[in-house]
Amino acid sequence: MIPEPSFLDAHATFHERHSNELDAMLGFIDWSPELTVTPFMKFIVSPEGGQQFAFHEVREGKADFRLFYTSNLSVKRDLLLKQPVLFDPDFTYPAYDDVELGYRLSTQGLELHYNAMAVTCHHHEITLTGFVQRQRKAGHMAVVLARKHPELSRTLIKIDDALAVRDALGEDRITRLLHVARELEKPDLQQLALIRSGAERFDRTYLQRVLYPVYQTLLQSAYAWGICEAVEQGAGSILPASTCKPAPLRFKASIIIPVFNKLELTRQCLTTLASITTMPEYEVIVVDNASGDGTAEFLAELGGDVQVISNPENYGFAVACNQGANAARGEFLLFLNNDTIPTDGWLNALVDEVERHPDVAVVGSKLLYEDGTIQHAGVAFSRIVFTPYHIYRKFPADSPMVNRRREFQCVTGACMLVRRDVFEQAGRFDEGFKNGFEDVDLCLKIRERGWRIVYRPDSVVYHLESQTPGRKTHDRDNARRLLERWSQKWWIPDEDLLYLSDGLACHVRTDQGMLYNHLEPLASVADRTAWQLVADTQSAAQRQDFVSVKTLLHDVDRWPNDVWVLRWGALVCKYIGVSNVALSFWKRVLAIGPDADGYHALAKSALEEGRLDEAEHCLDELRSCSPKHGDGWLLSGILALQRNRLAEAKTAFERAGTYGADRRKAQLGLGMAAMGLTESADAWELFLVVATEYPDDAETLHWLLRAGTVLQRWEQLESVLSRYVSRNPGDLSIRFALAGVFLRLTRWADARREHDSIRMLDPAFDGLSELASAIDENEPALTHHHGA
Numbered sequence: 130m131i132p133e134p135s136f137l138d139a140h141a142t143f144h145e146r147h148s149n150e151l152d153a154m155l156g157f158i159d160w161s162p163e164l165t166v167t168p169f170m171k172f173i174v175s176p177e178g179g180q181q182f183a184f185h186e187v188r189e190g191k192a193d194f195r196l197f198y199t200s201n202l203s204v205k206r207d208l209l210l211k212q213p214v215l216f217d218p219d220f221t222y223p224a225y226d227d228v229e230l231g232y233r234l235s236t237q238g239l240e241l242h243y244n245a246m247a248v249t250c251h252h253h254e255i256t257l258t259g260f261v262q263r264q265r266k267a268g269h270m271a272v273v274l275a276r277k278h279p280e281l282s283r284t285l286i287k288i289d290d291a292l293a294v295r296d297a298l299g300e301d302r303i304t305r306l307l308h309v310a311r312e313l314e315k316p317d318l319q320q321l322a323l324i325r326s327g328a329e330r331f332d333r334t335y336l337q338r339v340l341y342p343v344y345q346t347l348l349q350s351a352y353a354w355g356i357c358e359a360v361e362q363g364a365g366s367i368l369p370a371s372t373c374k375p376a377p378l379r380f381k382a383s384i385i386i387p388v389f390n391k392l393e394l395t396r397q398c399l400t401t402l403a404s405i406t407t408m409p410e411y412e413v414i415v416v417d418n419a420s421g422d423g424t425a426e427f428l429a430e431l432g433g434d435v436q437v438i439s440n441p442e443n444y445g446f447a448v449a450c451n452q453g454a455n456a457a458r459g460e461f462l463l464f465l466n467n468d469t470i471p472t473d474g475w476l477n478a479l480v481d482e483v484e485r486h487p488d489v490a491v492v493g494s495k496l497l498y499e500d501g502t503i504q505h506a507g508v509a510f511s512r513i514v515f516t517p518y519h520i521y522r523k524f525p526a527d528s529p530m531v532n533r534r535r536e537f538q539c540v541t542g543a544c545m546l547v548r549r550d551v552f553e554q555a556g557r558f559d560e561g562f563k564n565g566f567e568d569v570d571l572c573l574k575i576r577e578r579g580w581r582i583v584y585r586p587d588s589v590v591y592h593l594e595s596q597t598p599g600r601k602t603h604d605r606d607n608a609r610r611l612l613e614r615w616s617q618k619w620w621i622p623d624e625d626l627l628y629l630s631d632g633l634a635c636h637v638r639t640d641q642g643m644l645y646n647h648l649e650p651l652a653s654v655a656d657r658t659a660w661q662l663v664a665d666t667q668s669a670a671q672r673q674d675f676v677s678v679k680t681l682l683h684d685v686d687r688w689p690n691d692v693w694v695l696r697w698g699a700l701v702c703k704y705i706g707v708s709n710v711a712l713s714f715w716k717r718v719l720a721i722g723p724d725a726d727g728y729h730a731l732a733k734s735a736l737e738e739g740r741l742d743e744a745e746h747c748l749d750e751l752r753s754c755s756p757k758h759g760d761g762w763l764l765s766g767i768l769a770l771q772r773n774r775l776a777e778a779k780t781a782f783e784r785a786g787t788y789g790a791d792r793r794k795a796q797l798g799l800g801m802a803a804m805g806l807t808e809s810a811d812a813w814e815l816f817l818v819v820a821t822e823y824p825d826d827a828e829t830l831h832w833l834l835r836a837g838t839v840l841q842r843w844e845q846l847e848s849v850l851s852r853y854v855s856r857n858p859g860d861l862s863i864r865f866a867l868a869g870v871f872l873r874l875t876r877w878a879d880a881r882r883e884h885d886s887i888r889m890l891d892p893a894f895d896g897l898s899e900l901a902s903a904i905d906e907n908e909p910a911l912t913h914h915h916g917a
Contacts, residue, residue, distance in 0.1 A: 130200050131161060131250045135855075139247035140203045150208045151238045151561055155192050156201035156247030158182045159858065166889060168314065168336060169257050172344045177337075180264070180348060181255075184243070184859070190825075192241040197231025201249045202241075208234065217277070224267035225274045232278060236556030236574060238614075245856045257314075257344075261307060261351045268355020280578045288360075291353035298354040306347040313340050322893055333893045380434070381409035381480060382546070383459030387449030388467045389418040392427055394593065395467040399431070408476045411463075414438065414456055416449035446542075447558035447567040454552060462552055464568075466543040469496075470591040478588035479546040482534075490551040490580035491572060493540025494588035497526055504592045506531035507584040508539040508569070512622040512667075512697040513637060513644060515612065517569050520627060530631040532586045538576055538623060538671075540583075542568025544590045551575055559610075563603035566611045573615055619704040620670035622697070629664040632657075637693040659689040666701065678705055685713045692721050699730065708734070725755035732764050736771075744768055759790030766798045770805070778802040793823055800832055809839045820849055827853075827860060834866055843873045854883075861887050861894055868900055872907075880904050 136156065143154040159182075160166050160174075172178040176185045183196060209215060212233070220226035231241070268291070274281060275288050291298075316335065324331035384402070388395050395415070402413065412434040417424055419442045428437045438452050450464050461483060463476065475494060482492045496505035503524045508517045517539055521531050542558075545568060555574040558567045572582055615621060628635045628648060634656065636647045651657045662681055669677035682702055688695060695718045702711030712734055715727040732747035745768060751761040766781035782798035796819045803812035813836040819829045830853055837846040850867040854860065864883050871880035881904050887894050 130158075131252050132201075133248040133250065136201075136247050136249060139244055143242065143244060143247075144203065144205070147242070149561065150205040151240055153202065153204040153234075153239055153241050154247065155196060155198060155241050155243050156249060157184060157243075157245040157858065158198060158201050159248055159250050160889075161250040161252040162889065164252070164254055167254070168318065168340060169260070169344060170255055171891075172336075172341055173255065173260065173348075175341075177341050178344065178348070180260075182251075184245075187243045190243055192243050194231035194235040194239075194241070195228060196243075197227050197234075197241065199227045199230075200251075201247060204234070204239075208237075208239070219273055219277070220270050222266045222270050224263070224270040226270070229274055229277065232281070233556070236554075238556070238559040238561045245858065248858070257310060258307065261303065261347060264348050264351040265303075265355040265358075268352045268357075269359040271352070271356055272359035288356055291356040292360065294353060295357045298350060298357060300354075303347070303351055303354060306343070306350060310340075310343050310347055313343055318892065330893055330895075336893075379410075380412045380459035382411045382461045382463045382476060383414055383453070383457035383549075384411055384463045384465055384476075385414045385416065385450055385453030385457065386465050386467050387416045387418060387446050387453070388420060388424060389443055390420045390422045390424060391467060392420070392422050392424045395424060396427060398465070398467050398469055398471075399435075401470050405471065405473055405475075407473060409480050411476065412436065412457075412459055414453040416440065416453050418443040418445070418449055445560070445562075446564045447560045447562055450542075450567075451557045451560065454549065454557060457549065460549070461546055462549050463546045464542055464544070465590075466592065468593040469544060470593075471544075472589045472591070475544075475588045475590055476546075478585045482583055482585055483546065483548060486581070486583070488581050489583050490548045490575050491540060491582040492546045492588070493537070493582070493584050494544040494590045495526070495531060495584070495586045496541065496543060496590050496592040498523075499591065499593065501526050503528070503531050505541045505543065506586070507535065507537040507627070508541065508572075509624040509627050510538065510622045511624055511646075513693055515616050515622065516608070517566075520624075530633075534586065535584055535630075537582055537584055537627075538621065539569050539572035542571070543592055544588075547571075547575075548580075551578070551580055554578065561610055562607050565604055565607035570611060570614065573618075573621070619701065620667075620673060623667050623671065625660065625694070626664040626667040626671075629657075629660055634660050634689070634691075636691060656689070659687060662688055663694055663698075666698075670701070675705055679707055679710075682707060682710050685710060685717065688714075688717070690717075690721065692718055692724070695721075696724075696726070723750070723754040725751055725758045725761065728754070729758065729761050729764065732761070736764060736768055741768060741771060757788045759785050759788035759795075762788060763790040763794055763798065766795075766802070770798070770801060773805070775802050775805040779806070793819055793826065793829070797829060797832065800836070804832075804836060809836050812836045813840055813842065817845075817849075824853060825856060827857075827863060830863055830866075841873075843870055846870050847874060858886070859890065861891055865894070865896060865900065872903055875907070877904055877907050 139156065140154055144152075160170065173180040174182045179185070182198075186192070186196060215230060216226050217229055220229065231239070235241075272288065318332045318335070321332035321335055322330050386395070386398065399413065399415075414436045415428055416438045417428060418440050425439060431437065436456055438456060440449070454462055461480060463479065465471075479492045479494065483489050493505070493507065495503070498504050503519075503521050503526060505519045506521050506524075507519070509520045510517050519541070521528065524531060555571060555578060557571075559570050562570060576582060624635050624646075629651075632651055633648045634651050636649060638645050638647045651660060662684060666678055666681045669681065678701065682698060682705065685698065688698060695714050699711045699714035699718070702708060702714060712731060715724075715730045718724045718727045728747045728751035732744045732751060735741070735744035735747060744764070748761060748765050748768065751758055752765075755761065762781050762785035766778045766785060769775070769778035769781055779799060779802040782795050782802060785798070786792060786795035796815050800812045800815035800819070803809070803815060813833070816829060816833040816836055819826070820833050823829055830850065833849065834846065837843070847867070847870050850863060850870060854864055854867055857863070864887050868880045868883035868887070871877075871883065880900075884897065884900050884904060888897060
């Protein structure tokens, strides 16, 4: 690899601006300009292939662990030093070793930011034969990865898919496919480019429809055959966790208690623990986050099986719990708040659960307020705002629904027992959270790995709740972090599934702009049948059985006549890709009463399908019930543009921006309206503002080009486009436009450089020959001038 000059500065600048140890940076990898990029090399970096440099998978400037390319990547030293293993030596061939490290770091919360300004160049040619062998060995390493991380075997590695077609694979098939590919590589693409079929050049058609599919089949077959070979040979085999025999541990459980001040609560908790004589053998680890109220002196006096870890400052709940886990000598980890009072048998029930059920990884207790009502009996996820919350809060402790063992997606970290090996596999508590939602995040990570989480009502603990000073300080940041990580997993909401099992329906009520749950018994068979559809949808979604989800959504007419449930159904339709069914949900919502989002959905659909009168009617209704609906004004502006009512469009986009619609879209709309009104200078300024705020937005640059061409703002266009191309070197249409701007500025050498870059990346790019002719017409004159 050869780094370009901007490489080191880009990485250094990133880490100066992102001090969090979980922020890492991925740079761009390109072919060295000294290489001849073959059609096969183009294929493996393309979206069709994607075996190398798959930067097309970057979304909104973030990459996942599959793009953990260590040839252009920087990670904080402190994070790496915490890892028991960096690159796993079981990966004996350089494939998946970096991905495996990236996956482990991602489970700890690593965020991989992409910056195309940091460029390294791949400096050796890749041959078809060599890469086929590489794919075969990658299949071997895939099995190693699957046995270390079974949860990846279906989604990323596709072990089962390979084994299912094993009979169709083998050395002979790979050899035949390789021979076919070599034969198909023989035609001269430059000669094929002279042949056109309508608007299509035949060289491009040949690549996309003939050569690329053969490459794809060949590489997939080689990879799958490598998997089959490795499975037969037992490559990378590791003992299942259930058969491993770790060294004997001294205690059944390690009770880890993080503390910060509140000495009287810590003393009460520890005194209560000491008074309970029927517990399994345990140790206590107290992690003191720099308390200043005499806690340190009290802890120094303790003896017996009590470890004390003293921090020089308040590191927070997650860090303290992880420190305690590091020091633990127990078979199971029990995280316990210091504002709790355990009762007889509390720990026995938790340990009993994991010893009886090998598929259970986390167990939670029944937590009571001082008055004996429920504080925690499991955690549900709201279908409306995605927020996790404690179900049956403030219910009497003897209520039937809180006194049965049941499974949840999450239990509270105020009293949570976790298998220590699963705790480590899941990446422990994410230290990016600050005293909130660490437990939710951990439970969701553990559930993703296929483990179960159980609530045991016979483990009873009193919880004085949120007694630690500053406990709520970071609530907003914690909620945002949780949403950023998990909100795309739209199948997590489960409240109706939970409540239906207790014969209850969860309605939403509003009071002074706030939303509240209101539980009602399901009195009739018809009501129970309707709510069963909702519960079944949540159950199927959690299993990710999306076929069943679609079937249940199509039964929209039988869903409950409840606005918030129907709104959620419409949202699920959007996620699952059945937009036509979503409209049926919105129509049912509107049959109950006016709803701005319902009118917006119907207007948007009508606008997309060209039913402009219907769209206008829906938008009129929307403005009637919600005159400050920003997205509604945005659609009104688009509708006005389509009807060439430019002044009206301008007003609508202005109001869209005022009322909180997407700023970029509102500004672009204003610029388009200004262009239509021949106010090119105003349009230019609007587009320039958007291009400054969103420097990597290609659509904005195309509109800026239109305005700049009218105004002949070539110097300013060159500056904006050059900066964009430096960050997005693969956007050939903008590079082509930049070459045209260079021609306008009579900068022939720069135009030639862009032409050559485009030709290297895509020799068949439309208009490339015309660009070369335009450059050639002027370069001889320039040479003669310099010679004179």
